[in-house]
Amino acid sequence: MAIQIVMDHSGDTRHHFDTDDVEAVAAAERRFNELMFAGFTAAIRNASGDTMVTRAFDPTAKETLFYPRLVGG
């Protein structure tokens, strides 16, 4: 199982999907692309806990976090 976490006003919304299920992975990729188009940034963590920003959908990523575009406050 993998998870996509999208930050929102409720804290976050979590989308779990089975990485062996072709349709679920396709849906996750569609969600990834929609969020990228909306200006979100995607970050993934590797096994050692290091965070990386990614611009392409990685079907092997266990955990992907999306946060909205940053602006000056």
Next chain:
Amino acid sequence: MWVPTLSAATRRLWHFLLDRVREVQARRARYWERYVSNCEPEARGLKLLREWLSPEQRAQFDAERYFDVIGCHSGKRYRIRYGSSANVDELDDAGVPRTGWCFVPNAYLVAGDVMLAQKIALETNERAALAVANRFPRTLPSAPAFTMVRSRGF
């Protein structure tokens, strides 16, 4: 003669107290439900933040309500304080806040989410984060130096 009257009065008093206790318990339960539902986004944000912090950052945040990150490009140390705006400080070599930076997600998010977005931005793309950020001084300007006027002696 008085005994039956007293026992009846005691029973009524006992029922009255029980009703009041049940009423207070019900009110407390309603209040708690409302409190938890209001705080849930905040709690979820903090939970997510703690999941993504390194063990050192998590320990620092639990103790101080702030954590330090290292900028990926400059190697500078930044302190992210609990909050959702004007909460990032650039530290000098002595660990003293010198410059404040303000950059936030362009949608309403709870404080934990804002802090996590700031952490990831500084650790993975510091230049881009600071390019959009507003900068503000963290130290008050020093007081002007007045020259002492020597009073003329008589």
